[in-house]
Amino acid sequence: MLEEIRTVEFVVLPAARAKARKMFQMAGACRYVWNHFREKNLADYQAFKNGKGQRPHTSYFSLGVEFTKLRHETEWMLELPANPIKHTLKYFADALKGAMAGKKGFPKPRSRNRHAPSFTLPSKENFRIKNIDKKYSLLLIPKIGWVKMTRRGGNPYKDSVPKQVVLRHDGHRWRAFVSYEVEVEKRSDDGEILGVDMNVHQVATSDGHFYFLPDFKKKEARRKRYQRRMARQVKRSNRRKDTKKKLAKVSRKIANIRKNWVHQTTKEISGKCGTVVVEDLKVKNMTASAKGTVENPGKNVRQKAGLNRAMLDTALGELRRNLEYKCGRLVEVNPAHTSQRCSECGHTDKENRKTQARFRCVSCGYMSNADTNAAMNIRRLGMAQLHGEERSVFKRTPATREIDMRLTHG
Numbered sequence: 001m002l003e004e005i006r007t008v009e010f011v012v013l014p015a016a017r018a019k020a021r022k023m024f025q026m027a028g029a030c031r032y033v034w035n036h037f038r039e040k041n042l043a044d045y046q047a048f049k050n051g052k053g054q055r056p057h058t059s060y061f062s063l064g065v066e067f068t069k070l071r072h073e074t075e076w077m078l079e080l081p082a083n084p085i086k087h088t089l090k091y092f093a094d095a096l097k098g099a100m101a102g103k104k105g106f107p108k109p110r111s112r113n114r115h116a117p118s119f120t121l122p123s124k125e126n127f128r129i130k131n132i133d134k135k136y137s138l139l140l141i142p143k144i145g146w147v148k149m150t151r152r153g154g155n156p157y158k159d160s161v162p163k164q165v166v167l168r169h170d171g172h173r174w175r176a177f178v179s180y181e182v183e184v185e186k187r188s189d190d191g192e193i194l195g196v197d198m199n200v201h202q203v204a205t206s207d208g209h210f211y212f213l214p215d216f217k218k219k220e221a222r223r224k225r226y227q228r229r230m231a232r233q234v235k236r237s238n239r240r241k242d243t244k245k246k247l248a249k250v251s252r253k254i255a256n257i258r259k260n261w262v263h264q265t266t267k268e269i270s271g272k273c274g275t276v277v278v279e280d281l282k283v284k285n286m287t288a289s290a291k292g293t294v295e296n297p298g299k300n301v302r303q304k305a306g307l308n309r310a311m312l313d314t315a316l317g318e319l320r321r322n323l324e325y326k327c328g329r330l331v332e333v334n335p336a337h338t339s340q341r342c343s344e345c346g347h348t349d350k351e352n353r354k355t356q357a358r359f360r361c362v363s364c365g366y367m368s369n370a371d372t373n374a375a376m377n378i379r380r381l382g383m384a385q386l387h388g389e390e391r392s393v394f395k396r397t398p399a400t401r402e403i404d405m406r407l408t409h410g
């Protein structure tokens with residue numbers, strides 16, 4: 001048995017006006033605290049970076065002392081629960097530590113327009129959850145009261161102890177992300193290893209299956225149109241507000257479709273194997289420039305350069321994370337040459353891949369779908385990494401042979 005954190009997403013149903021207002025106030029207070037501490041620490045941080053002055057305090061504890069002072073100086077904050085607002089400092093302390101270590105820049109200000117209103121109920125002392133029936137649950141937020149939440153399919157962890165709740169407004173309604181610590185049975189490793197090739201339009205697996213990314217073109221175009229429209233509208237005008245709402249709606253739809261696709265795809269893949277091998281996306285992104293790769297010069301330039309590319313990266317990142325926890329084991333391999341190498345004989349040649357879709361080895365004549373061939377190479381690299389034997393890289397099993405036959409002759 002393993003202890004793992006699982007987060008369940010609920011939709012918070014519209015609460016009484018007063019409650020809703022208070023929730024926005026909480027989020028506003030968190031933003032205020034973040035910006036206050038940011039400003040307070042900026043001068044110290046810059047002085048320290050220039051070699052003058054003391055190292056700013058970066059611990060949650062020392063920031064907390066400062067917070068108590070601030071809270072008693074700010075009247076309106078006294079009416080709101082302290083712990084959730086104080087918890088902002090935990091995020092801020094992490095951001096500051098990252099900046100001090102030189103990993104990141106100094107924390108940016110939180111803006112009302114650019115950041116979704118959110119706050120965290122950090123520990124089980126700060127909230128209560130009651131599951132009424134299969135559909136509805138109640139959440140008690142301190143000094144605000146009970147709010148009703150719902151989730152399609154009910155609460156899968158209703159018997160577990162909730163650890164933390166994050167509330168976030170998505171521009172339409174509040175959502176509650178409840179984290180549970182659950183005991184999960186470690187998936188028995190059935191020895192099946194699957195290679196996954198992630199591409200611009202699709203995901204291919206080494207067993208010859210394809211999972212096509214949903215088509216966002218129309219929605220993406222609409223999103224861009226709203227963005228352009230918003231840019232030329234007068235700030236704070238009603239028309240601009242209207243466009244902003246529409247923009248938020250279409251963005252939300254895109255995100256939801258993507259999320260569903262990721263869940264469905266990873267569920268299917270994880271049902272087939274205990275270990276999944278993927279390309280190291282960090283390495284892949286470094287080598288894949290907007291101008292295209294060596295393997296694929298100039299093609300997909302637009303997708304790689306534009307918004308689509310950003311969307312795709314998010315989807316692939318989510319896919320990878322989901323595969324990791326659903327399959328049990330995830331192996332990352334260097335993506336170099338995976339699309340040019342023949343998965344049958346190992347011959348690596350640009351000529352193997354004259355077209356985008358087909359793979360035809362110039363050495364042994366092996367033919368396959370180019371992405372399936374890449375997925376097979378990825379699988380082999382993963383197996384070599386796991387077993388530490390280069391030899392196993394081109395050993396074929398009856399199962400893969402059968403797929404090859406089908407792909408070659410089918």
Ligand SMILES: [Zn+2]
Nearest residue numbers: 342345361364
């Ligand atoms: Zn070959």
